[in-house]
Amino acid sequence: MTSREADGRQLRSRFDGREDLTPPAVLAELAGQADVQFNGMRPWDIQVHDARVYSRLLLHGSLGFGESYMDGQWDCHAMDELFDRLLGEDIDAKLGRRTRLRLLGEIMRHRLFNLQSERRAYQVGERHYDIGNDVFEAMLDPTMSYSCGYWNDAVDLAQSQQAKLELICRKLELEPGQSLLEIGCGWGGLARFAAERYGAVVTGLTVSREQQRLAVARCAGLPVRIELMDYRKVAGRFDKVVSVGMFEHVGPKNYAAYFETANRVLKDDGLFLLHTIGNHRTTPIVDAWIDRYIFPNGKLPSAAEVAAAVDDRFLVEDWHNFGTDYDRTLMAWWENFDAAWPRLESHYGTRFYRMWKYYLMSSAGFFRSRQGQLWQIVLSKRGRRKGYRSVR
Secondary structure (H helix, E strand, O other): OOHHHHHHHHHHHOOOOOOOOOOOHHHHHHHHHOOOOEOOOOOOOEEEOOOHHHHHHHHHHHHHHHHHHHOOOEEOOOHHHHHHHHHHOOHHHHHHHHOHHHHHHHHHHHHHOOOOOOOOOOHHHHHHHOOOHHHHHHHOOOOOOOOOOOOOOOOOHHHHHHHHHHHHHHHOOOOOOOEEEEEOOOOOHHHHHHHHHHOOEEEEEEOOHHHHHHHHHHOOOOOEEEEEOOHHHOOOOEEEEEEEOOHHHOOHHHHHHHHHHHHHHEEEEEEEEEEEEEEOOOOOOOOHHHHHHOOOOOOOOEHHHHHHHHOOOOEEEEEEEOOHHHHHHHHHHHHHHHHHHHHHHHHHOHHHHHHHHHHHHHHHHHHHOOOEEEEEEEEEOOOOOOOOOOOO
């Protein structure tokens, strides 16, 4: 038995079968920095049902926190507010520093291996986007846009997603007959919108068979082609290129290849719009729970990483941040999912429900705390001599 295993067994033995739900001082202190209590009376306080939560937190950090929630070992009435408070004080990072061995392992894994290589590119499609179209059809708006809505003048989710699609097409200066490549086309919402409203000829790429199947059906009769293809394999030349909610799956080791691909296929006078979640700082690791259960091999970029990757490849014409809109989008998704759960429950089960709730609530807190950003970045080549005027 290694010293790490022995330490873990000793730590677990302190909490297994324990009736006293009082947290260890180190966890109470960390939570207190965010004005959160274990077994407190406020909506955002953590209600512990099983003292093993504490050992899982101390041993495994965010992974243990999420898994113990999935296992029903704790609850919280206002999880979105809980995560807003925890992430607003960077408790995730502080707790991570206390689980140094796991943290070091994550850092080395990301540094030594290309987790988003061509061979692994389809894993996120198989493990997340292919879980079942019924979940996403219930949760999302009619366009099935699985990315941040634009709530500037919108009053509901459907309006926010229509506004986002309109904003993208206007930023791209899309015109009838122009060819549009969409890297990461989801269920075809933007492809259909661009073809119907703007007369574009669209090629969409996805790594999800379920997305491809539904996108083809939703875009039937339109000048839209949906390919099951990794972005590195695309050929041809396009007037415009767009990528919405896909860059988060590319990974730093592939940023150069990603932007070189976009540069290769974009015409000299064209425009490329990148819509991506961003992190408030550069970090060598990802959230372990999100990586295991939601988006395997994903990695959120920082502004510095994006800027370095586009350097000498593209000109930055516009950089628009509306990350606070993602909080509202996620809460709308949660309301839809929760309302639809009675008809989904028999197929997915309670543990999936708790996993999905943890995912949506923690993500809402991520953006509400301002750790999370949402960027739309318009890029061009130097061959575009007429310049660009920003659109809002």
